[in-house]
Amino acid sequence: MKLNKVRWGIIGCGDVTEVKSGPAFQKVQNSELVAVMRRTGHLAEDYAKRHNVPKWYDNADDLIHDPDVDVVYIATPPGSHMEYTLKAAKARKPVYVEKPMARNFTECEHMIEACQHAGVPLYVAYYRRAQPRFLKVKELLDNQVIGDIRSVSTTHFQPVSEDILTSDRHLPWRLQPEISGGGLFFDLASHTLDILDFLLGPIKSVQGYASNQAGLYHAEDTVTGTYLFESGVHGIGQWCFSSFEQADTNKIVGSKGTITFPTFEHHPVVLTTAEGKEEWHFDPLEHVHQPLIETIVAELTGNDVRCPSTGPSGARTNWVMDEMVKNYYQ
Known part of the structure; x- marks a missing residue:
């Protein structure tokens, strides 16, 4: 997949997207934030107006299927990461998902399989890898x-x-x-x-x-x-x-x-x-996600750069955490 410009859509434009990630999509070269979604519509509208984003939604499916959205950034709590990743993959759109990647390693495996089947990249927001x-x-x-x-x-x-x-x-x-x-x-x-x-x-x-x-x-x-x-x-x-x-x-x-x-x-x-x-x-970095987002945009626009945080690497961290707490939850 090669894009001339990466047009992003955010599912879950909450606190993490205000400074840490959201503005970076507008500041990175060949990158643009074109749509945001939040279940409470007036909050999505407010975010869009404050951040100069042209479109807002209160339904994730509408954002995923927006033809102007090339890549979906899932910034919701982990409980919905797998659901939205599978939907984005089915729509043949790359995914950038917040950390932890999912609630457990099994959900991570489903996410990786869906993106591999669809032939789209899956990135995880472990942004320290690029800082x-x-x-x-x-x-x-x-x-x-x-x-x-x-x-x-x-x-x-x-x-x-x-x-x-x-x-x-x-x-x-x-x-x-x-x-x-x-x-x-x-x-x-x-x-x-x-x-x-x-x-x-x-x-x-x-x-x-x-x-x-x-x-x-x-x-x-x-x-x-x-x-x-x-x-x-x-x-x-x-x-x-x-x-x-x-x-x-x-x-x-x-x-x-x-x-x-x-x-x-x-x-x-x-x-x-x-x-x-x-x-x-x-x-301190103004937008902590920005260096990692730069690698994603570079990869998707065909530059000789690879994002260092992928589905398989993110899943490994979930597996380690599962192993460390399994005595408590089992």
Whole structure:
């Protein structure tokens, strides 16, 4: 598939599309946002007017079948990702779907199969794969600056947010497993597990344990896991979303040094070797999706560029998460 210009349609023009992704479709060369959809029509209309989008809908099927829409961006919660992906694939339109890719690995497999059958690309919004901070880490690893890679560890802690403490059973969708697939682990740890896949290759074996320690909602709030990458690298991760302190650290250990970097915070990438420490600082991006969207547009317009976040790579992250929480949900 080769397009002269990529014309996008968004299903689910909610908060994530206001700054993180939506404006980027208009700013990338050879890209244009032509239609948006939200079930509440007046909110879709409001978004379209504020962002200078010519068309708006309150029905996803109408957007998918709009002849002016070349590619469908699915920005709804995970519970509807598979449904809309299958519909877009049936209409022979490429898909860019929010993360996590779906509620579970089985849904991911159906999405991949549908897009392969239709002959259309499937991209997943793990946008960190194209951001300068993580490309720097990959560059250091590829250049073997820390020698042979031995292991990676992740620590992600955060206190319970005030909106959860004060909620009267009206929990955010991210804490409703029937919609999100799990708790905040699925929403946030998916970013880390995906970027580790990007940096170190696929994980082939996983053991994990999940539980709910604070008892504030049904979904898991604490997850620990160990994993083995196909490359032989060992990994260990700790996630707690009801802790006292805030922590966001990934540490890759090699035979000649270490690389430390956050997933979410704007702390520097730190290289430590026998020669000492070196740091790289990166400014926050205005539209965090934009570098990844640039790769999608380049691929679809026939340039020699490939988007680094695809259906198969996104599905691998869902599989790892499924394995880590299966004791809790089974």
